[in-house]
Amino acid sequence: MHHADMTPIGLPPIGSSSKLFAVGWLEPGHDYRRGEVETDLVRKLVDLLINPWQSALTMGRHACGFCRLTGGPTSFHLGMVSDSAVLMGVSNLWLPGDGFLFVAPSLILHYMDAHEYSPPDEFQEAVRACPPMRSMAYLKALLKNGPKELFPATG
Numbered sequence: 001m002h003h004a005d006m007t008p009i010g011l012p013p014i015g016s017s018s019k020l021f022a023v024g025w026l027e028p029g030h031d032y033r034r035g036e037v038e039t040d041l042v043r044k045l046v047d048l049l050i051n052p053w054q055s056a057l058t059m060g061r062h063a064c065g066f067c068r069l070t071g072g073p074t075s076f077h078l079g080m081v082s083d084s085a086v087l088m089g090v091s092n093l094w095l096p097g098d099g100f101l102f103v104a105p106s107l108i109l110h111y112m113d114a115h116e117y118s119p120p121d122e123f124q125e126a127v128r129a130c131p132p133m134r135s136m137a138y139l140k141a142l143l144k145n146g147p148k149e150l151f152p153a154t155g
């Protein structure tokens, strides 16, 4: 599933929303930004993706389209630290922005690692500013900036 970076993304049953923006939904045949990524940014992204909050609305499992034989790895380990594994392709990162949320697939780590992907600056800033995953501050930021359809339980 391809979505250009920083374009509105829809999740059934929510249509394309001005409060959800895609980052890191890469597919072959669509150009994307390449460049260096800083280790501290990657480390923070790993922290956020180890056990990420998930909406009841899921986008299904997806594989890396650039790794044409394997579909990419099933988990991501930063360096030799084996207890910080992030499962690939099954979860998404819901990242608070300013009046909206970024929605990024966990594969974004693999794209940065193996395919030279460099996410938009706005996204990188939001990663750095993001409160700890599942903390009250994080959940409040989701509620404040995201579409309310994302939280059916809260009406």
Ligand SMILES: [Zn+2]
Pocket: 064, 065, 066, 067, 071, 072, 110, 114, 115
């Ligand atoms: Zn790949």
